[in-house]
Amino acid sequence: MIPRRRLSCLALALCIVTCSFPNWAVSQTSNDLPDSPSEVSRIKHRNDPGSDREVSWKSLPKDFLHDQKEIWLFPKQLGKGRYWVPTLAVTAGTAGLIYADPHAMPYFRTHARNMDDINDVFDPLITSAEVIAVPVVLLGAGYIRHDSYQVSTALLAGEAYADSAVVDLAMKAVTRRKRPNDVPPGAPFTDTFFSGGKSPFKGSAFPSGHAAGVFSVATVVASRYQHHRWVPWLAYSFATAICASRITTSAHFPSDVFMGAALGYTITRYEVLRPR
Secondary structure: OOOHHHHHHHHHHHHHHHHHHHHHHHHOOOOOOOOOOOOHHHOOOHHHHHHOOOOOOOHHHHHHHHHHHHHHOOHHHHHOOHHHHHHHHHHHHHHHHHHHHHHHHHHHOOOOOHHOOOOOOOOHHHHHHHHHHHHHHHHHHHHOOOOHHHHHHHHHHHHHHHHHHHHHHHHHHHHHOOOOOOOOOOOOOOOOOOOOOOOOEEEEOOOOHHHHHHHHHHHHHHHHHOOOOOHHHHHHHHHHHHHHHHHHHHOOHHHHHHHHHHHHOOOOOHOOOOOO
């Protein structure tokens, strides 16, 4: 029987292999360097979100700074009447979950032992490594196979991860929300904002960095390989499972995870993958 701890690794590997294998025959007959997209890649992926992004190691720092400028100037877009529907949806969803957090977390604390097997599979260190491994493995495989599209996907995933991490850490530094596992047993899960750790790297829960990171990477992979039927399902299912584990381990409130996932998805979908 396969150990439970390895199940998430197998799911990750399956997603990467599904993305990589269909272009293997093409890569064997191509001598193009990864930073010189082949005509086959251009045609095959021309309708995928972000497929027209010209990305390279050289342009990555400039692209990242451009992303950050657009992200922090986002209120200007609202002033022009754009993106109000998704903004209100995320705000309303987060507010509703913040209200529900004190009522939901006692259940997860009470039933924590029943979820030990699940929590072992999605250990925080393991899931962090897996999320980072996706762009790293795609990058290495892309260079080995001379697949420029795969290399670009890896670079975009890294760009999206970095963009979401900056926003996540900035929000953590402001909100300083206490984590559920820092609330003493028997104490209510209330008044958790502005009372957590002083460092955004430790002790501050809102939003979830795991959720933001995994959804940013999943959105890149799912969008760039949407023509492979199972890739979006695998990518988003894996991301959702990691997000759920952050709640069952009492590392985050549901609202932390929802906000983190929303950040990762929207930053990637509407900024990183946006045509330029």
